[in-house]
Amino acid sequence: MAAIKDRLKQELVAALKSHDEARKSTVRMALAAIANEEVAGKAAKELTDAEEQTVLARESAKRKDSAEAYTAGNRPELAAKELAEAAILAEFLPQQLTEAELAAIVAEEVAAVTAALGAPPTMRQMGQVMKGVTPRIAGRGDGKTAAALVKAALS
Template structure:
């Protein structure tokens, strides 16, 4: 797994490459990602670590997808396509996604590890799962699977 410094330096190199290549749309998206990282670092007065950088990119991707749905609803396929293109550009910064089977195995391991058996244990299990799956699986889907596994 890359460290946040590697991710941030990779982002800066990608920005330079987009500038040299005259890729305006890509450049705008990458600069927006870089600005979001810097904004969070300034707001919280910290240097973002790997999981925090992943959280930033996940949030940006989610925002783009939600905006695309809104544009589709509003009969603006041109703007929806732009948002989805930005999401695709950002997607390359996420680690390789987990398969359904891998997610299931991680859920089972977390249940055993945290000795969870009922719904009141869900928060503890999700806390154990999050560092292992962040950026590699849809947290809402994982939460739904865990809820059904715990009988909720």
Template sequence: MTLEEKINQAIKEAMLARAKERLEALRSVKSGIILLKTDKGPSHEVTVDEELKMLQKQVKQRKESAEIYTQQNRPELAEKELAEAKIIEEFLPAQMSAEELESKIKAIIAQVGAQSAKDMGKVMGVASKELTGKAEGRAISDMVKRLLA
């Protein structure tokens, strides 16, 4: 079952349950999928990596918005954004723990043969591709910096 099919099914379920917040979040994901499909022409097939990046981007946007709302003392809007982020995260693969991430990045550093912080670009290139959808970019970057320092 593709992501689009899962989202369509979840939209139907949310409509039947009259879950307004869930429906809103799912519709924004569906909109993102449609934009991906039409972005590069009518015959473009959307890859799983593109879908994962789109989902991660939407979650990140909502978390950043919630942070801004919290700073501006608007907790009701922050809660709404965080709830939508949580709904979208249901469609992402499980995120790696810090220990798993560290061991995976150590393996990538050994594979690439990185010695110092100068080699961060090499490590990040491989790590970003391998860990797409499994860890946030910022977490990957921070871990690479820490291990190469």
């Protein structure tokens, strides 16, 4: 357990030795986010690899959202910094699904819901489809993109 946390600690040591400020601060931030998650709740616990991936995916998504906001606010230098941090975090996450792979998963889940209902699902059953899609893409795909693909499939 905690293989990602161990890798992050090794990367931090390497970044400190190489004086790579951007990598050092990003890895420290990731370790802090994992530590915060470990002590959140009623009792401290050690996170599993899947939970650590979830934390890193959340942090990466925050960086991408911030980059979009900075770009919209005409601050390209800050957007570039956020995207660089997201790229560093992506090194510790599993390979992301392509749009085609995500579309295939959505199509399979729409077919499963169709079989369960006996009729093609409508927008009212979007929650049922997303309930099947979400665990299959956890940590490997973007929920916003999946939701957009489900909406397109149901409309």
